[in-house]
Amino acid sequence: MSSAATPETGDGTDSLTLVEAVQDALYTEMSSDENVVVIGEDVGENGGVFRATEALYEEFGGNRVVDTPLAESGIVGTAIGLALAGMRPVAELQFMGFSYPAFDQIVSHASRLRSRSHGQYSAPIVIRAPYGGGIRAPEHHSESKEAFFVHEPGLKVVSPSTPYDAKGLLIASIRDPDPVVFLEPKLLYRAFRGDVPTGGYEVPLADAAIRREGDDITVYTWGAMTRPTLIAADNVADEHGVEVEVVDLRTLSPLDVETIVDSFRKTGRAAVVHEAPKTAGLGAEIATTIQERAVCYQEAPIKRITGFDTPMPLHALEDYYLPQAVRIQDGILETVEF
Amino acid sequence: MSTQNEADPHVNSESTQRDEPIRILDDDGNLLSHAEVPALSDEKLLAMYEDLVLARRFDQRAISLQRQGRIATYAPMTGQEGSQVATSYALEEQDWLFPTYREHAAKYVHGMSLASLLKPLCGLRDGYAIPDDVNVLPEYIPIATQVPQAMGMAWGHHLQNRADTAVLCHFGDGATSEGDFHEGLNFAGVFDVPAVFVCNNNQWAISVPRDQQTASDTIAQKAAAYGIEGVRVDGLDPLAVYEVTRCALSKAKNPTDGERRPTLVESVQYRYGAHTTADDPSVYREEDEAEAWRRKDPVDRLRNFLYAEGLLDEDLEDEIDDRAESQISEAISTVEAAAADPSSIFEHVYEELPDRLREQRDELNALREKYGEEAFSEVLE
Numbered sequence: 066m067s068s069a070a071t072p073e074t075g076d077g078t079d080s081l082t083l084v085e086a087v088q089d090a091l092y093t094e095m096s097s098d099e100n101v102v103v104i105g106e107d108v109g110e111n112g113g114v115f116r117a118t119e120a121l122y123e124e125f126g127g128n129r130v131v132d133t134p135l136a137e138s139g140i141v142g143t144a145i146g147l148a149l150a151g152m153r154p155v156a157e158l159q160f161m162g163f164s165y166p167a168f169d170q171i172v173s174h175a176s177r178l179r180s181r182s183h184g185q186y187s188a189p190i191v192i193r194a195p196y197g198g199g200i201r202a203p204e205h206h207s208e209s210k211e212a213f214f215v216h217e218p219g220l221k222v223v224s225p226s227t228p229y230d231a232k233g234l235l236i237a238s239i240r241d242p243d244p245v246v247f248l249e250p251k252l253l254y255r256a257f258r259g260d261v262p263t264g265g266y267e268v269p270l271a272d273a274a275i276r277r278e279g280d281d282i283t284v285y286t287w288g289a290m291t292r293p294t295l296i297a298a299d300n301v302a303d304e305h306g307v308e309v310e311v312v313d314l315r316t317l318s319p320l321d322v323e324t325i326v327d328s329f330r331k332t333g334r335a336a337v338v339h340e341a342p343k344t345a346g347l348g349a350e351i352a353t354t355i356q357e358r359a360v361c362y363q364e365a366p367i368k369r370i371t372g373f374d375t376p377m378p379l380h381a382l383e384d385y386y387l388p389q390a391v392r393i394q395d396g397i398l399e400t401v402e403f
Numbered sequence: 404m405s406t407q408n409e410a411d412p413h414v415n416s417e418s419t420q421r422d423e424p425i426r427i428l429d430d431d432g433n434l435l436s437h438a439e440v441p442a443l444s445d446e447k448l449l450a451m452y453e454d455l456v457l458a459r460r461f462d463q464r465a466i467s468l469q470r471q472g473r474i475a476t477y478a479p480m481t482g483q484e485g486s487q488v489a490t491s492y493a494l495e496e497q498d499w500l501f502p503t504y505r506e507h508a509a510k511y512v513h514g515m516s517l518a519s520l521l522k523p524l525c526g527l528r529d530g531y532a533i534p535d536d537v538n539v540l541p542e543y544i545p546i547a548t549q550v551p552q553a554m555g556m557a558w559g560h561h562l563q564n565r566a567d568t569a570v571l572c573h574f575g576d577g578a579t580s581e582g583d584f585h586e587g588l589n590f591a592g593v594f595d596v597p598a599v600f601v602c603n604n605n606q607w608a609i610s611v612p613r614d615q616q617t618a619s620d621t622i623a624q625k626a627a628a629y630g631i632e633g634v635r636v637d638g639l640d641p642l643a644v645y646e647v648t649r650c651a652l653s654k655a656k657n658p659t660d661g662e663r664r665p666t667l668v669e670s671v672q673y674r675y676g677a678h679t680t681a682d683d684p685s686v687y688r689e690e691d692e693a694e695a696w697r698r699k700d701p702v703d704r705l706r707n708f709l710y711a712e713g714l715l716d717e718d719l720e721d722e723i724d725d726r727a728e729s730q731i732s733e734a735i736s737t738v739e740a741a742a743a744d745p746s747s748i749f750e751h752v753y754e755e756l757p758d759r760l761r762e763q764r765d766e767l768n769a770l771r772e773k774y775g776e777e778a779f780s781e782v783l784e
Contacts, residue, residue, distance in 0.1 A: 128562055141551075142554070146553060169545055219752050272755070
């Protein structure tokens with residue numbers, strides 16, 4: 066259920082973009098725990114290709130903010146080893162589309178080191194990766210394949226949609242005893258600013274947020290899709306008097322089933338919005354979860370408004386692929402009018 | 404008896420790129436004229452022999468158990484025990500071992516029990532439990548994935564100024580074809596970490612011979628590409644393997660000026676039997692080849708050496724054989740008497756059991772209650 070996480074320290078707020086909030090989270094945790102190290106490609110002096118690690122190198126030095134050779138499997142494998150030595154590594158993969166060379170390390174090892182050692186060891190690592198489309202990036206730079214990681218037992222998967230959440234969720238992820246895949250919607254990196262407390266605070270994992278209250282239909286979404294969803298919700302309210310409840314999942318694994326189901330019991334109708342391909346995407350999981358637990362409340366088929374089962378097109382057609390407000394509005398109305 | 408001079412160039416850093424593997428014993432177990440015996444006490448030498456005997460017997464029994472359907476697929480090590488035991492003898496207690504699925508003897512010597520090796524083969528996951536005071540990682544089944552992880556742990560120790568701790572990472576010759584081997588060794592060179600990478604070059608990656616695995620003349624020479632030291636050692640000579648590994652671990656912890664910490668050790672050896680009990684090597688290799696390697700057998704060589712040194716006689720040899728046999732029988736009895744708890748499926752996935760796993764566990768338990776345990780085996784038949 067949505068909760069207002071309380072800052073632990075600090076006495077004010079800064080107005081930050083999402084990527085600045087990520088940087089702030091890293092800075093905050095590195096300041097308070099010397100075991101936290103950042104590794105990845107170009108994260109050092111360069112400050113990361115999206116500047117998410119900016120100024121960390123200058124502050125904490127080359128032993129804690131480490132440029133690695135260009136090798137994703139090596140980065141994640143190394144992070145697992147660092148965690149085994151008692152450190153808290155945050156590994157940056159430059160784009161989610163380049164996480165696949167590290168897939169074996171993530172799903173064969175990070176996720177199951179705890180079970181493979183019968184609880185003796187674990188891999189408390191965070192794998193950060195910018196993900197998603199909408200920034201006119203080259204091929205392989207717009208991937209949204211969170212379902213790969215959600216499917217893997219032992220991993221936690223997180224995707225923030227606000228600067229406040231980005232900082233609080235990343236801090237919670239770094240402190241979490243299990244491996245976390247932390248997916249940053251790069252479309253939102255610099256899209257807007259938000260108030261972010263100056264100290265360390267956690268937004269709990271597995272805790273969805275209700276971004277907008279409504280009685281007619283619940284729309285479940287996360288990451289970059291929260292914005293067009295909220296725009297669509299306002300539009301259908303203005304034009305059709307339809308009140309949409311918008312649930313931002315924030316943590317994709319484990320899911321906040323209670324918030325998901327409670328909201329559906331209130332509205333009886335649901336749509337899921339994600340930019341990942343439709344087939345076997347997280348929308349299917351959410352729809353089934355609702356049906357398992359609240360089918361008697363159901364008044365319409367659950368609508369999935371998603372990317373297509375195609376590779377993400379190059380940028381000329383990107384706007385057709387990504388669920389835009391118009392598609393979301395159309396899906397909401399179809400479900401409400403069923 | 405004589406002791407090894409640490410400055411001996413035959414087993415020290417001068418050996419980079421040497422084509423001929425370092426040896427201390429000849430094929431029959433005689434001390435080679437140029438070589439000196441490592442600084443191991445008589446007790447340690449006898450204990451090493453006893454562990455070799457135990458490893459060989461364990462292997463024979465495990466294969467037999469698999470043939471009887473009492474354990475699952477097993478990866479034999481006969482021919483490789485000498486190297487496995489000797490590398491672990493070179494470890495200090497605080498050092499870490501990253502084993503493959505074939506390093507049964509290496510794990511045993513570094514502290515895992517025989518029962519813990521057998522349990523997973525019987526499908527019992529509590530065999531994965533690693534005691535607090537044993538620095539062994541779970542066996543790695545995907546190929547070469549342990550290499551960057553071992554590098555990362557060694558780097559972590561280094562960053563935390565734990566200079567007394569090194570990491571030893573095993574893999575086979577096939578692993579040198581994987582990206583993770585190259586990524587791990589490249590990182591190890593770049594970050595100069597206290598790690599020793601041991602390639603158990605047993606000549607075959609299942610059915611693919613070493614010369615189809617790499618066009619390099621040796622595996623040790625690959626070290627040059629990463630700016631670290633490479634050494635070749637006769638992997639069927641336990642004393643040479645021990646000394647080469649000991650020197651590499653010592654250098655990892657305390658290099659002299661200009662020395663690089665990491666070492667790639669190519670332990671040239673041979674797996675006499677199948678890749679696993681699901682494999683039949685007669686399909687792809689000649690039995691003559693295995694016979695030729697058997698004439699350099701590590702157990703025979705160490706035994707002959709110990710006889711020549713006056714440390715072993717027939718009575719003691721029989722006593723060691725009997726002790727090994729009874730230890731193994733006891734471990735098998737223990738493991739076969741154990742039962743698995745179905746609820747344990749849900750343990751150790753996360754530190755805290757998430758709600759959905761709790762529900763799934765409760766659902767399984769309710770079904771067990773309703774239909775009884777027998778119903779679950781019937782479904783699978």
